[in-house]
Every structure is written in structure tokens, then in C-alpha cells.
Amino acid sequence: MDRATTRRSWRTGATAGVAVSTLLFLFAGCSSNPATSQQPGPTDPLTRSATAATAMPATTVPPATVAPTTTRTVQPIAGAGGLGDVAFPDLGNGGYDVASYTITIDARPDDPSIRATTRIDAIATNDLGSFHLDLHGFAVRSVNVDGSPAAFTREGDELIVTPSTAVLDDADFSVDVSYDGVPDPLHDPDIGRVGWIDIGPTSYVVGEPHGAHAWFPGNDHPSDKAIFEFRVSVPTGVVAVANGTLSEQRAAGATTMWIWDQSEPMATYLATVAIGDFTIQTGVGPHGLPLRNVFATRLAAAAADATARTAEMIEVLESWFGPYPFSTYGALVVDDGFGFALETQTLSLFPRSIAVRTTASQRIQVHELAHQWFGDSLSLSRWQDIWLNEGFATYTESLWLERTQPGYDIDREMQSFANKKYGPITHPTSDTLFGDAEYERGAIVLHALRRTVGDEIFFAILRDYATTFRHASVDTAAFVSLVSRHVGRPMNDFFEQWLNAPTTPALPSR
Numbered sequence: 457m458d459r460a461t462t463r464r465s466w467r468t469g470a471t472a473g474v475a476v477s478t479l480l481f482l483f484a485g486c487s488s489n490p491a492t493s494q495q496p497g498p499t500d501p502l503t504r505s506a507t508a509a510t511a512m513p514a515t516t517v518p519p520a521t522v523a524p525t526t527t528r529t530v531q532p533i534a535g536a537g538g539l540g541d542v543a544f545p546d547l548g549n550g551g552y553d554v555a556s557y558t559i560t561i562d563a564r565p566d567d568p569s570i571r572a573t574t575r576i577d578a579i580a581t582n583d584l585g586s587f588h589l590d591l592h593g594f595a596v597r598s599v600n601v602d603g604s605p606a607a608f609t610r611e612g613d614e615l616i617v618t619p620s621t622a623v624l625d626d627a628d629f630s631v632d633v634s635y636d637g638v639p640d641p642l643h644d645p646d647i648g649r650v651g652w653i654d655i656g657p658t659s660y661v662v663g664e665p666h667g668a669h670a671w672f673p674g675n676d677h678p679s680d681k682a683i684f685e686f687r688v689s690v691p692t693g694v695v696a697v698a699n700g701t702l703s704e705q706r707a708a709g710a711t712t713m714w715i716w717d718q719s720e721p722m723a724t725y726l727a728t729v730a731i732g733d734f735t736i737q738t739g740v741g742p743h744g745l746p747l748r749n750v751f752a753t754r755l756a757a758a759a760a761d762a763t764a765r766t767a768e769m770i771e772v773l774e775s776w777f778g779p780y781p782f783s784t785y786g787a788l789v790v791d792d793g794f795g796f797a798l799e800t801q802t803l804s805l806f807p808r809s810i811a812v813r814t815t816a817s818q819r820i821q822v823h824e825l826a827h828q829w830f831g832d833s834l835s836l837s838r839w840q841d842i843w844l845n846e847g848f849a850t851y852t853e854s855l856w857l858e859r860t861q862p863g864y865d866i867d868r869e870m871q872s873f874a875n876k877k878y879g880p881i882t883h884p885t886s887d888t889l890f891g892d893a894e895y896e897r898g899a900i901v902l903h904a905l906r907r908t909v910g911d912e913i914f915f916a917i918l919r920d921y922a923t924t925f926r927h928a929s930v931d932t933a934a935f936v937s938l939v940s941r942h943v944g945r946p947m948n949d950f951f952e953q954w955l956n957a958p959t960t961p962a963l964p965s966r
């Protein structure tokens with residue numbers, strides 16, 4: 457997200473105990489879905505038998521014995537309703553890991569309601585008597601698990617599903633949720649509405665940080681990435697776009713279904729759909745990378761002019777961070793006046809104000825493009841490490857200007873950030889997640905690192921970081937560890953000072 461937005465004040469109910477235990481757990485290097493409650497679920501304990509399989513070469517004659525049979529007790533639990541993220545304790549759910557979402561939506565510009573089915577293919581990480589999905593609003597019509605009707609209840613923004621038989625640990629299972637109604641965006645005092653935003657002839661999505669579950673049910677936390685397919689039906693003549701690549705347009709009578717595939721893993725908050733009067737402009741980027749921009753038709757000429765340097769930007773960022781991590785890129789410019797931009801994966805979302813040829817517009821475009829590496833390909837294990845997204849994207853703005861704008865002085869800009877005397881940045885609350893400190897002190901940290909280790913090591917670090925954690929999850933500890941390896945000594949104290957000293961130390965000179 458670009459930093460036109462500043463403070464947020466969404467309150468959570470995190471307790472100190474939850475905060476400490478989650479911090480330790482995540483810094484221990486765990487990946488997705490760490491939290492699962494241990495209470496027995498409503499389903500009776502089951503037992504199941506499994507035959508131990510022994511792999512052997514095909515040429516070996518099997519011995520004439522029966523393979524041993526093992527029996528274990530299945531004690532289904534209730535999957536947890538949150539992952540204990542310090543900033544958003546209720547986001548995400550325990551007990552499973554989503555592999556893919558197939559989101560089927562019927563939407564019309566003249567109708568504020570949508571009719572939708574979301575299919576979730578997941579793998580259980582426990583024996584599950586019940587499990588949660590995050591979902592805000594809508595009337596849920598049915599929930600099927602592996603094709604069979606399942607019981608469900610709603611508790612706030614939790615959809616609690618009890619399948620007719622327990623889902624066994626490590627099993628693949630599917631969930632189909634059918635729902636409809638007028639989307640009810642969640643409110644954020646600084647970002648504004650997040651979720652499915654309907655402005656009349658156009659609808660679009662704002663997902664960060666907690667808006668995804670206001671338009672589709674799922675595991676709404678960036679630590680559980682999945683691939684997505686979007687099947688969006690609109691009246692023929694209306695354009696429907698989403699992340700990834702258009703695989704098919706299927707006309708049926710007066711309706712056309714647009715099918716978009718996001719085949720690389722994606723965090724839920726980066727999922728996007730837009731419908732309305734759009735013009736799709738295609739092009740080619742570096743090494744044949746397909747580009748597709750989606751412009752509100754009224755703005756198409758100005759937006760095309762403003763975004764004319766996208767291919768060049770990708771090429772320059774690739775020279776620093778390594779190959780662009782996805783199979784396509786482009787800008788979605790909506791004819792609306794919101795005060796932010798968002799790095800929706802492969803299709804960054806911009807308001808109409810981007811459609812001007814100015815340095816400010818360029819900075820925002822570079823910022824969202826940088827997030828495709830830092831934020832999208834490398835996504836957060838926990839929201840509190842947001843500086844790994846925003847500090848990197850903000851510093852990339854400055855790198856771009858240093859490269860392309862004669863007279864731009866990056867040291868002077870970083871000093872201007874330092875003069876603001878930001879406090880520590882690795883423990884933001886949901887109130888301060890998008891505060892300027894995460895952006896500007898985050899950028900200062902990277903600049904201090906660059907001036908300390910020199911350009912050669914610094915850019916090797918950025919490239920290695922983007923490559924090592926491509927399409928994976930990151931936290932501050934992982935970055936510090938990688939930097940320490942490059943520098944050849946522990947850099948924990950360096951980062952502790954630059955990230956968390958009461959104010960930033962004096963910037964090293966060039």
C-alpha cells in the first residue's frame with residue numbers, strides 16, 4: 457500500500473500473553489497455521505487403521521509377509537478461530553492449510569448484491585471435528601465438505617463448519633460455500649472501506665489488511681498463501697478482471713464469464729476483482745513478460761500515458777531484485793478518488809489521481825511494483841513485520857529516483873526521514889500498521905545497511921533475499937539471518953538499533 461494513508465485505529469483484543477507467545481512462536485521460524493485450539497471437537501473420537509507402506513525397488517520380489525498394521529486414535533479437535541497474530545488475533549484459522557480458492561461470482565453493475573460460491577481446497581493439519589472460515593456479512597446458503605452438506609454457524613466474522621464426518625489429519629478436503637447479498641465492507645478509519653467496494657457502475661476490491669473476508673470466505677491471513685481461480689459472470693459488454701491471466705471468456709446468453717488464473721501463491725488480502733467499464737491494454741515487458749493494464753475507459757488515454765514506463769520499471773527492479781516473480785503485471789486504474797494504492801498481486805490498484813505524468817505518480821507506481829517482490833512474492837508471516845513490505849517499497853522509490861532523476865540526492869531524502877525521529881517499528885499495533893514510521897524508518901534501515909556494507913554486498917543481499925524466499929513467507933529474523941550470512945558476522949545488534957532504538961542512530965555517510 458502506498459503511504460497516502462497514515463494512522464489506523466482498529467482495535468483488537470490481544471492480550472499480553474497472546475502477544476508474547478505468538479512472537480516467540482513465529483520467531484522460532486514456524487510457517488503457516490501455528491495455532492490450533494486443543495479442545496476436543498463435537499465429533500466423537502474415531503479410530504482408523506492404516507497399512508504401513510514400504511517402498512522397494514520394482515525389481516525386488518516382495519517377501520511373503522503381511523505388512524504391519526498400525527492403529528491410531530483419531531481425536532478430532534475444533535480448529536482455532538484465529539492464528540493469534542498480535543496485530544489481528546482473529547484473522548486466519550487453525551487446523552488446515554489452503555491450497556487453492558475458486559471464487560465464482562455473479563455481479564451486475566446495476567445491482568449492489570452479488571451471488572457467489574467459493575470453493576476451498578485445503579489440507580488438514582489436525583483431525584478436525586470442526587473448523588473456521590473467516591467471512592463477514594452475506595447470507596450463507598450452504599456449506600458442503602467433500603461434496604456432502606455440512607452444518608455451519610456464524611459467530612461474528614467466523615463461519616464455523618462442522619462436517620458430517622471428521623476431516624482426518626493430512627487429508628485433502630474441499631469446502632464449497634454458497635452465499636449472496638450486498639457486500640458489507642469493513643471500515644478502517646484511515647484506509648476507509650475495505651472489502652468489495654461498489655461505486656455504482658464499477659465495483660473493485662480493497663483487501664489490505666483484513667478486507668478479503670468481506671467478499672469471500674477463507675483463511676484470511678497472509679501466512680496461508682494459495683493459488684486462485686476467479687470465475688466472474690457479468691452482463692456481456694461489462695469487463696471483469698482479476699489477478700493473474702485471463703484464461704477464458706465464456707459467453708452464455710446475455711452473460712459472459714471471465715475466468716482468471718492466479719497460478720502463483722497469493723495471500724488473501726492481495727486477491728482482487730473489478731467489474732465495470734474498463735479498457736484492457738496489453739503489452740510486452742522485459743524478456744517477453746505479458747503486461748496488461750486495466751483502465752477505467754474514461755481515463756484510458758491519460759492512464760496509458762502515465763504508466764508508459766512500466767516495462768522500464770520492471771527491467772530496472774529486476775536488475776536489483778532478480779526476476780519479476782509472476783507471469784504478468786499491470787495497473788488497474790479505477791475512476792475513484794481513494795487516497796491510497798494497493799499492490800494487488802500482478803494487478804496493482806490505483807485511484808484516478810495516478811493518471812498524470814508526475815514524479816509523485818511514478819513513485820507510487822514504483823512502490824506498488826516493488827511490492828510484487830516484497831509483500832507479494834515474499835509475504836509476511838505476521839503483520840507486525842510490515843516494515844519488510846513498506847520499508848522495502850519506500851526505499852525502492854528512492855532507488856528509482858536515484859537511477860532516473862538527475863540531481864536527486866538519496867542521502868538527503870533519507871536524512872529528511874531521519875529528522876522525523878520515528879520510534880521503534882517492529883511492534884506496530886493494528887493502529888500503527890500503516891503509519892509513516894513503517895515506511896520511512898523502514899527505508900532508513902535499508903539505507904543504513906547499504907552505507908554500512910557498501911553497494912555490492914547490499915544489492916547482493918536484496919537479490920538473495922528475493923530469490924531465497926520467492927513465493928514464501930518471511931519475518932524480520934529471517935532477513936537479519938540472511939544479512940548476517942552475507943556480511944560474515946551477526947547483524948542482530950545493527951538491526952536492533954536501526955529498527956528499535958528510541959530514535960534512529962546517525963546515518964552513516966557515503
Ligand SMILES: [Zn+2]
Nearest residue numbers: 457458846849
Ligand atoms: Zn506499500
